[in-house]
Amino acid sequence: MIINYSELAVKELINEVLQAYASQNPGTCKCERCKNDIMALALNNLPPKYVVTDIGRVYTKAVFDQVGGKAQVIAALTSAIQRVRQHPRH
Amino acid sequence: MIINYSELAVKELINEVLQAYASQNPGTCKCERCKNDIMALALNNLPPKYVVTDIGRVYTKAVFDQVGGKAQVIAALTSAIQRVRQHPRH
Numbered sequence: 129m130i131i132n133y134s135e136l137a138v139k140e141l142i143n144e145v146l147q148a149y150a151s152q153n154p155g156t157c158k159c160e161r162c163k164n165d166i167m168a169l170a171l172n173n174l175p176p177k178y179v180v181t182d183i184g185r186v187y188t189k190a191v192f193d194q195v196g197g198k199a200q201v202i203a204a205l206t207s208a209i210q211r212v213r214q215h216p217r218h
Numbered sequence: 219m220i221i222n223y224s225e226l227a228v229k230e231l232i233n234e235v236l237q238a239y240a241s242q243n244p245g246t247c248k249c250e251r252c253k254n255d256i257m258a259l260a261l262n263n264l265p266p267k268y269v270v271t272d273i274g275r276v277y278t279k280a281v282f283d284q285v286g287g288k289a290q291v292i293a294a295l296t297s298a299i300q301r302v303r304q305h306p307r308h
Contacts, residue, residue: 130258132222132266161270168220168268176222176266178258180251 133177133194137201138167140191145205156209161218169208174201223267223284227291228257230281235295246299251308259298264291 142163150156177194192198232253240246267284282288 130225130254130261132225132261134266135220135222135268164220164270168270171220171222171268172266174266176224176262176264178225178261180254180258 129182130178130180132171133179133191134171134174134201136191137195137198138170138174138205141198141201141205142167145202146209149206149209153213156213157216157218159218162212162216165212165217166205166208169211170201170204173207174204219272220268220270222261223269223281224261224264224291226281227285227288228260228264228295231288231291231295232257235292236299239296239299243303246303247306247308249308252302252306255302255307256295256298259301260291260294263297264294 146156146158146163146166150158174195179194192201195201236246236248236253236256240248264285269284282291285291
């Protein structure tokens with residue numbers, strides 16, 4: 129099977145990054161629709177990192193190594209949170 | 219849920235493009251490992267097109283519209299087939 133490590137990284141970090149942002153910015157929506165919009169937007173602004181893998185052989189640490197570290201994923205998520213907050217579709 | 223339309227487009231076209239290439243280039247491998255390598259490589263060279271969607275609401279035609287037409291997907295697949303053929307990992 130093929131997987132996009134960027135997608136795994138975004139799914140791994142969305143809750144933590146959104147929670148941190150919301151704690152500084154009251155009123156930030158955390159509904160499923162907004163979360164999906166944030167993840168889709170972030171992923172369209174991150175380089176894809178598809179790899180061939182066997183099911184079950186995915187390690188979180190390897191994910192962040194593959195995508196060039198947590199920092200750029202957090203930056204893409206934060207930027208997406210700001211955009212979705214300004215233009216929510218829920 | 220979120221899906222990458224580029225991934226759907228690549229999965230939709232891999233067999234057709236690989237078959238056409240192999241018919242012109244005898245000896246082209248069509249094993250699962252090579253097919254996965256080809257798809258991963260093609261996807262890392264196509265822009266990601268993540269969208270939020272409900273399960274079952276994906277239409278093939280919409281997929282190709284979203285990714286800018288079949289042509290660039292076929293080009294990315296063909297380029298990936300050539301690279302995997304030169305450096306097979308099966």
